Amino acid sequence: MEPKNIKKIAIIRRNGFGDFICAVPLIKHIENSYPDAEITLFVDKRNCAIVPYFFSHLKVVVIPGGNKYLALIQIALKYRSENFDIVISVKTSPMKLNNLFLAILGGKQRFAIVDEKSWHSRFINRPRPQEQFKQGHQALNCLRILDPKIQSLSSELYPRIQLDQSPNEKLALSPPYLFISVSNNRTTSSLAVPALANIANNVHKLSSFSVIISYQGQDKDRAIELRQSLNMDSQICDTPDLSSFLSLLNCADVVLVGDGGICHFAACLNKKLVALYANTSIETWGPLSDNAICFFDNDNVNNIPTEQIQESLQRFIDLSRTETPAANDNMLPR
Incomplete structure (x- = not known):
């Protein structure tokens, strides 16, 4: 599909802070590649707290706690009507729960890393073979889920947080x-x-x-x-x-x-x-x-x-x- 025809993109990234931070270059790349698309991030409650430091303008859906299978299925069914053009599981190893989520969410193009022997690989119509992602930086491999031709990570895509440089009132010390x-x-x-x-x-x-x-x-x-x-x-x-x-x-x-x-x-x-x-x-x-x-x-x-x-x-x-x-x-x- 031509970039101009991509209107809605969904990205799921669970797990810890470091995992989400390594997905930031991919999200930036998607913004650059599909400037007219609406991007929805599906994240867990913990990562929801850090999203605004990188992307204050994107739509964020929080995956609730509790039974993770039930939570993901309910969220996927709720947002299935969005008719996403692209859905991406940003996990650099096969993950059956994420792949099931993409299938229920129903995106036209579903990108994820798969083990071809696993039953959940059949849900992915843009599969990325696991063996191609065993080396290289986590952030680069996240980028390559969307585009395997990418061979390097530009510093322009590095995750950056800009905060006010005013002195911290808690500190009663001399720098550095x-x-x-x-x-x-x-x-x-x-x-x-x-x-x-x-x-x-x-x-x-x-x-x-x-x-x-x-x-x-x-x-x-x-x-x-x-x-x-x-x-x-x-x-x-x-x-x-x-x-x-x-x-x-x-x-x-x-x-x-x-x-x-x-x-x-x-x-x-x-x-x-x-x-x-x-x-x-x-x-x-x-x-x-x-x-x-x-x-x-x-x-x-x-x-x-x-x-x-x-x-x-x-x-x-x-x-x-x-x-x-x-x-x-x-x-x-x-």
Whole structure:
């Protein structure tokens, strides 16, 4: 179908923050390729919170919680009358539930990755063979679900979040700021508190900076332990919602974090980022940023030589200080 004949497009992307962020380049590409089409995003409740940071103008349908099969079937039946021209499952592996959803939704062209031996592959009339998507970045493979001829990901399609640069009222520190999160749902991607403290203290011997410590509720004790172990000014910050968290992260000059949602958000904010990966492939899930240094270990990020992490942090912090020459004059009262 000619682009001018495409009037309605549906995109389904469930799962976590990082998964949705890696789908953003595809959505941008679709907007560019089909400028006259109405785009509807089908997302779960969690991802619904981040959509407005990337696409404030698109129609969003929230998939309710509970029984996931029942929820998807009900939503698909409700919106079947939209008569979508294109429907896409943005999942880079075969997913029977998404494929069933596309079939019930009833799009004229249904794009998804399939395993040809699986029964649900028959629902997809624009199938993409699974074996063609086993390598390459997740975001690039999302693009290739629509157009397999795409071989590279343009930086113009990188996910970006633009936030107000006004000072965060929570902070009573002097810049530059090193942002550290002591929370990660992947245990192997989280540095131990003594290692975090040792790295920060060694870097601080050569360059002054302050530390913003972020945590999730269950890790408050780890945040307190880290602050007590640091030799520089630091502050533990509670962020009860996504908005307050992104506002805090946006204040950072340098971010040190394991792979996961925070890593991807830091890349979206174009922060100087030192990202630590274990088990998860950097080639597949690395941050979409030209401003990131990534390290990898097969088993656990605590096996990564701390000297390498320190050197990268030092470089980024020194660069941040040259970009904020008034850093030493901006100390706020504690």
